[in-house]
Amino acid sequence: MMQKPVSATAQKILTCATEWFAAHGYEGAVMDDLAGHCGVNKASLYYHFQDKRTLYERCLTLLYQAVVDQVLAAVAARRTPKTRLSAYVSAFADAALGHPAMPTTLMREFASGGKGLPVTAREQMQRMLTCLKQILAEGRRQLGWRTTDPLVVHMMVVGALSFHITSAPMRAAIRPDPSDGAKDPSHAAMVAEVNRLLLRALQA
Amino acid sequence: MMQKPVSATAQKILTCATEWFAAHGYEGAVMDDLAGHCGVNKASLYYHFQDKRTLYERCLTLLYQAVVDQVLAAVAARRTPKTRLSAYVSAFADAALGHPAMPTTLMREFASGGKGLPVTAREQMQRMLTCLKQILAEGRRQLGWRTTDPLVVHMMVVGALSFHITSAPMRAAIRPDPSDGAKDPSHAAMVAEVNRLLLRALQA
DNA sequence: GATTTTTTTAACTGTTTGGTTAAACTTTTA
DNA sequence: TAAAAGTTTAACCAAACAGTTAAAAAAATC
Numbered sequence: 511m512m513q514k515p516v517s518a519t520a521q522k523i524l525t526c527a528t529e530w531f532a533a534h535g536y537e538g539a540v541m542d543d544l545a546g547h548c549g550v551n552k553a554s555l556y557y558h559f560q561d562k563r564t565l566y567e568r569c570l571t572l573l574y575q576a577v578v579d580q581v582l583a584a585v586a587a588r589r590t591p592k593t594r595l596s597a598y599v600s601a602f603a604d605a606a607l608g609h610p611a612m613p614t615t616l617m618r619e620f621a622s623g624g625k626g627l628p629v630t631a632r633e634q635m636q637r638m639l640t641c642l643k644q645i646l647a648e649g650r651r652q653l654g655w656r657t658t659d660p661l662v663v664h665m666m667v668v669g670a671l672s673f674h675i676t677s678a679p680m681r682a683a684i685r686p687d688p689s690d691g692a693k694d695p696s697h698a699a700m701v702a703e704v705n706r707l708l709l710r711a712l713q714a
Numbered sequence: 715m716m717q718k719p720v721s722a723t724a725q726k727i728l729t730c731a732t733e734w735f736a737a738h739g740y741e742g743a744v745m746d747d748l749a750g751h752c753g754v755n756k757a758s759l760y761y762h763f764q765d766k767r768t769l770y771e772r773c774l775t776l777l778y779q780a781v782v783d784q785v786l787a788a789v790a791a792r793r794t795p796k797t798r799l800s801a802y803v804s805a806f807a808d809a810a811l812g813h814p815a816m817p818t819t820l821m822r823e824f825a826s827g828g829k830g831l832p833v834t835a836r837e838q839m840q841r842m843l844t845c846l847k848q849i850l851a852e853g854r855r856q857l858g859w860r861t862t863d864p865l866v867v868h869m870m871v872v873g874a875l876s877f878h879i880t881s882a883p884m885r886a887a888i889r890p891d892p893s894d895g896a897k898d899p900s901h902a903a904m905v906a907e908v909n910r911l912l913l914r915a916l917q918a
Numbered sequence: 919g920a921t922t923t924t925t926t927t928a929a930c931t932g933t934t935t936g937g938t939t940a941a942a943c944t945t946t947t948a
Numbered sequence: 949t950a951a952a953a954g955t956t957t958a959a960c961c962a963a964a965c966a967g968t969t970a971a972a973a974a975a976a977t978c
Contacts, residue, residue: 744934757939
């Protein structure tokens, strides 16, 4: 069935609601407050979307598709396993930073056993894993990389970067230890370090 | 102020409530349902704990303390940087598996900006990070390990393992790709792989 | 300009929810 | 054995909440 074009207001609702759901969770999101955040009236929410659940699933479907599309495009633009793996890490990091609702909602949904995550969003995560499997297989064939479990690498990348992005408010609230000398790693430093550790681990 | 000994019922409430909060989140947890899960009447919850928020924070304080105590004890039982780092990874993995509410609630709280995480629980995470810093410093001094950011390593370990533990229900729901040959890594396999990748990354 | 669509307004309904309460019962303690 | 503490029962209250509604206004479309 052909879908009607999304109006500007519906588009705005989707963008703002995604932020609200990420910050408050599905149960913690109150529709009156969400409407205020979207800059529309609550009745307008129900004019465009059937109910809270429908809005939520639509938000996550579009969000995950945007992130995964960005990652796969970045990987496809490279030719060697090494540069593809780096693209995989960097692209996910940047896409997740550009859409912080994605790692945030992913973590909430994992915590809830995934039952609130729409099938369409899960399929997007599967595409990323399939892509990584191909990169690691090419790396073994062409560069003699060590055999490793793609799921482990996927979780180290997605897990570490998601934790880093979502813990930013907490780290900002913690006064840094002055005797330490170590400052909070920036996003770029984090990405570079994850990349380095990963490539070292794979190479002999 | 000296705290009164915790009665058996209060202890049971803390254990069961921790599971319920992990599975449903703070906002998603309904006190009537939580009481049922604890096997007590709702009035009994309020007899022992002032309100929902107090119960929640008490649950997390005890939970994080138990996990971090286990990790630090395991590390202290080892002498070399290499075995200490492995102990750090293995102990966290096993403690988190034994208390799955810990990675689950940690992810939920990160997603909410940490504002619901009691100070006592944050301090526990800080103890773990301090411990890791010492291990990595000793590794550099004694074994010539490469310099790396302890926070990055911490997040790769805690992030990857937390994702693995909390995504188990979702992975179980996804029918494995038969052409793949790769099966879902067990907890032990995941821990061993994270350990291997990490040690390879640190060694020259 | 007429019609249709979109959006707001403001109130509304029924249900859910955290928390309370007094009395009664059970268990523990002194 | 009496007193105190713990637990249940069952109902309760006030507020919060998802979702609805009709009428009116504004914007978009034909």
